[in-house]
Each structure stands twice: as C-alpha cells, then as structure tokens.
Amino acid sequence: MTFIVVIVIVIILGLIYASMYNGMQRSKVNTEESWSQIDVQLKRRNDLIPNLVETTKGYAKHEKETFAQVVNLRNQMTQLPADAHTEKMELSNQITDSLKSIFALAEAYPDLKANQEFTKLMEELTNTENKIAYSRQLFNSSAANYNQRLLTFPSNIVAGIHHFTKVDYLEVPTQEKEAPKVSF
Amino acid sequence: MLYQQIAQNKRKTVFVMIGFLLLITIIGAAIGYVFFNSSVAGMIMAVLIGAVYMLIMLSQSTDVVMSMNNATEITSESQAPDFWHVIEDMALVGQVPMPRVFIIDDPSPNAFATGPNPEHAAVAATRGLLERLNREELEGVMAHEVSHIRNYDIRLQTTALALTAAISILVNFATNSFLWGGGRRRDNDRDGGGALGIIMIIVSILAIILGPLAASLAQMALSRNREYLADASAVELTRNPQGLISALEKISQSEPMQAADPSSSSLYIANPFKSDSWTHLFDTHPATEKRIERLRNM
Numbered sequence: 104m105t106f107i108v109v110i111v112i113v114i115i116l117g118l119i120y121a122s123m124y125n126g127m128q129r130s131k132v133n134t135e136e137s138w139s140q141i142d143v144q145l146k147r148r149n150d151l152i153p154n155l156v157e158t159t160k161g162y163a164k165h166e167k168e169t170f171a172q173v174v175n176l177r178n179q180m181t182q183l184p185a186d187a188h189t190e191k192m193e194l195s196n197q198i199t200d201s202l203k204s205i206f207a208l209a210e211a212y213p214d215l216k217a218n219q220e221f222t223k224l225m226e227e228l229t230n231t232e233n234k235i236a237y238s239r240q241l242f243n244s245s246a247a248n249y250n251q252r253l254l255t256f257p258s259n260i261v262a263g264i265h266h267f268t269k270v271d272y273l274e275v276p277t278q279e280k281e282a283p284k285v286s287f
Numbered sequence: 288m289l290y291q292q293i294a295q296n297k298r299k300t301v302f303v304m305i306g307f308l309l310l311i312t313i314i315g316a317a318i319g320y321v322f323f324n325s326s327v328a329g330m331i332m333a334v335l336i337g338a339v340y341m342l343i344m345l346s347q348s349t350d351v352v353m354s355m356n357n358a359t360e361i362t363s364e365s366q367a368p369d370f371w372h373v374i375e376d377m378a379l380v381g382q383v384p385m386p387r388v389f390i391i392d393d394p395s396p397n398a399f400a401t402g403p404n405p406e407h408a409a410v411a412a413t414r415g416l417l418e419r420l421n422r423e424e425l426e427g428v429m430a431h432e433v434s435h436i437r438n439y440d441i442r443l444q445t446t447a448l449a450l451t452a453a454i455s456i457l458v459n460f461a462t463n464s465f466l467w468g469g470g471r472r473r474d475n476d477r478d479g480g481g482a483l484g485i486i487m488i489i490v491s492i493l494a495i496i497l498g499p500l501a502a503s504l505a506q507m508a509l510s511r512n513r514e515y516l517a518d519a520s521a522v523e524l525t526r527n528p529q530g531l532i533s534a535l536e537k538i539s540q541s542e543p544m545q546a547a548d549p550s551s552s553s554l555y556i557a558n559p560f561k562s563d564s565w566t567h568l569f570d571t572h573p574a575t576e577k578r579i580e581r582l583r584n585m
Contacts, residue, residue, distance in 0.1 A: 223368075226372070238380075
C-alpha cells in the first residue's frame with residue numbers, strides 16, 4: 104500500500120517537474136522567436152539601404168557624407184555575429200537616425216520627393232522601422248515573461264538545475280519612449 | 288491604469304453575461320409558469336431557442352457581412368501599402384494571424400473587424416479613413432480592431448445579440464398564444480393557488496413585459512463595455528494613446544456613412560450613423576468624449 108502511495112507521489116512530482124521545465128523551455132523559445140523576427144527586419148532593411156542610396160544620390164549630389172555614413176553603418180551591421188543582440192540594436196538605432204536625415208532631404212529636393220521609386224522605398228523603410236520597433240516590444244515582453252519564471256519559486260529551482268540564464272532586454276531609444284513609432 | 292482598465296472591463300463582461308443567462312432563464316420560467324404550467328419546460332425552451340439562434344448567427348460568413356457593407360477585399364500589399372503594413376504590424380504585436388483586408392468605398396472615416404476567431408478574422412476600413420488619418424492615427428484604429436479580434440468580441444457580441452433575440456422571440460410567442468387563448472393556466476387553478484399563485488402570475492407577467500427591454504439594455508451596455516476594452520487593449524499594443532485619441536476626434540467630426548449596413552453598426556469603431564439619443568441607454572458605442580477621457584487617463 105505504502106509502496107503504491109510512494110510511486111504515485113514520485114510520478115506526480117515528476118510530472119510537475121516536467122511541466123515546469125517545458126514551460127521554461129517554451130518561454131525561452133518565445134524570446135528566440137521574437138528575436139528572429141527582429142533579425143528578419145534588420146536584414147530586410149540592410150537590403151533596402153543600397154537601393155535607397157542608388158535612387159537618392161542622383162538627386163542630392165551634395166549629401167555624399169550622409170550616404171557614406173548610412174552605408175558604413177549598414178556594413179558594420181552585416182559584420183556583427185548573429186547573437187550580438189545589444190550591439191545590433193545600437194547600430195540599428197543609429198541607422199534609424201541617419202535614415203531620418205536622408206528622408207528629410209526630400210523636403211530640400213522636390214524632384215526627389217516626386218520620384219515614385221523614392222516614395223516606394225520610403226514606405227518600405229518606414230514599414231521595416233515600425234516592424235523593428237514592434238518586434239522589439241514583443242521581444243521585451245516575452246523576455247520579461249521568461250525572466251519572471253527564472254526568478255520566481257518554484258520554477259527557479261528547475262531553471263537552476265538546467266542552467267537557464269537571464270535574457271537581456273533591448274533598450275528603447277529615449278525619444279521613442281514618448282514619441283510614436285517612426286513616420287518619415 | 289491601463290492594465291486596471293483592461294481587468295475591470297473583463298470583469299464587467301462576466302457580470303453582463305451572467306445577467307443575460309439569468310434573464311433568459313427567468314423569462315423562460317415565467318412564460319412556462321404562466322402558459323404551460325411548468326417553469327422547467329419554459330427554461331428548456333428558452334435555452335434551446337437561444338442556442339439555435341446563436342448557431343445561425345455565428346455561421347453567417349465574413350463575406351456576407353463584407354458585401355452588406357459594400358467592402359471589397361484587397362489581396363496584395365501593393366494595393367494599399369501603408370494600410371496593409373499597419374495591419375501587419377498590429378497583427379505582429381498582437382500575436383494573431385494576419386486578417387483578411389477590406390476597403391469600403393465611402394468618404395466618411397470608419398473601420399470595423401469581424402470573424403468568429405482570430406484564424407478567420409477580417410478588418411475593413413473606409414476610403415475616407417485611409418485618406419484622412421496619418422499613420423499614427425491609423426495604427427490606433429487598427430490596434431483597436433485587432434484587439435476586437437484578440438478579445439473574441441465578435442463571438443461575444445453575437446452571443447449577446449442572439450440571447451436578446453431569443454428573449455424577444457419567446458415573449459412574442461407567449462403573447463401571441465395568450466391573445467389566441469392558448470394559455471391553459473387560466474382555466475384551472477391548482478397547486479399553490481390563492482394569494483401566492485396570484486403573486487407568482489403578476490411577477491411572471493412583469494418579467495415577460497420588462498424582459499426584452501432589460502435584455503436590449505444589457506446588450507447595449509455590453510457593446511459599450513467591449514468598445515472601452517478594445518480602446519485600452521489598443522493602447523497596450525501601440526503604447527501610444529495619442530494616435531487613437533486624434534483618430535477618434537477626426538472620426539467623430541466627420542459626416543455619417545452611406546455604405547454601412549444598419550445591422551452592422553455596432554461593429555464599427557464609432558457609430559457610422561451618428562445617432563445621438565439623449566439617454567445614451569440604447570447606444571451601441573460610448574460617447575467619444577468619454578472614450579477620449581479614458582484614453583487620456585492611461
């Protein structure tokens with residue numbers, strides 16, 4: 104009789120342990136998935152930047168520096184290792200700023216503003232910028248969920264045994280905290 | 288404040304739904320008592336009618352709702368890039384699949400969402416909305432619509448509407464059979480009899496008379512409650528109440544819609560026909576000023 108009771112208790116504890124482990128694993132996969140969404144957008148933007156420079160430079164010949172800067176930042180980004188989340192996001196924020204200054208050129212060069220290819224690129228880049236911002240928001244909330252499990256009882260025991268480690272949040276640029284997402 | 292508002296609205300929904308179920312059983316019981324000598328038979332009938340009506344309404348397809356509102360589907364992002372991208376963003380951050388996208392050819396700005404679950408959802412916006420709103424405002428409106436989808440509002444509202452309809456069908460049926468002399472109750476007085484019997488009959492008749500009114504009041508209250516919830520959830524998605532505030536301002540200052548179907552009016556983000564009854568008890572939407580006030584407090 105006692106033997107059966109012990110077996111039942113062991114099985115129940117085992118099941119609880121397994122479900123906690125699965126929960127941890129699932130929320131870790133969630134953060135990885137939301138990072139990969141950011142990464143897709145970063146790559147997409149990197150692909151769009153050469154097109155943008157190509158389309159724009161004919162109209163704004165005196166803005167060589169602005170173009171060189173954005174291309175330079177883009178090239179730095181492609182050289183970063185895949186898991187350098189913080190560095191990638193820092194560069195990404197700088198790219199956002201220099202793209203803003205390129206789009207501001209449209210005001211000074213009416214021909215450029217009228218160019219259909221340019222308006223199309225502008226929408227495409229605005230789209231990737233917003234998607235980066237929203238996937239970052241999603242990343243941070245899934246990271247918060249994961250980190251909370253990591254710190255609270257009883258899942259912290261499981262996390263300790265299996266060496267789960269804390270995920271860093273992605274910092275939101277200060278001006279973006281109050282202001283809306285980008286619209287060029 | 289934001290999460291408090293969300294939790295509060297969800298609690299209210301539970302109360303309203305419990306109220307609905309109580310109401311439908313009370314009316315069923317009252318009708319059963321007065322006309323068939325059996326409250327239980329009445330309750331069973333009420334629940335059956337409610338369920339059948341609900342199934343019929345939930346099976347009404349998205350395409351029917353869309354064509355009633357003169358909406359045409361767009362299937363590629365090149366047809367309306369910014370609109371499409373904004374919906375994509377909101378579906379991304381709301382973690383629901385990309386809904387089908389429709390445009391209504393009407394100059395008045397408005398939008399709605401429909402579909403029984405996030406996998407079969409659709410959103411529609413008027414041409415006026417796309418022309419008059421900037422990206423930030425459009426994000427607010429689409430976040431509101433995606434929130435309706437995430438909160439299963441269409442299913443909930445349909446349920447409420449079906450229960451209201453079931454109550455009025457029951458009451459109609461009862462009064463008709465009463466007028467045609469169908470009720471058995473009058474010719475034989477058995478069981479309790481006396482004073483208690485008379486009181487029961489009076490209470491039952493009151494329930495039958497006031498029931499439909501109470502049901503439609505509850506349905507409208509639920510509809511307004513879900514609008515507040517969708518506003519709060521929208522801010523949870525965009526983190527930017529200002530976009531939705533100025534969108535609501537623009538929408539409330541515009542002319543009424545031509546293309547909207549009256550039976551869909553509660554679906555829209557703001558009443559497309561601009562009715563302003565002085566009591567506001569039968570309004571499907573909260574007053575815009577009140578919505579803006581709550582958004583400001585987030």
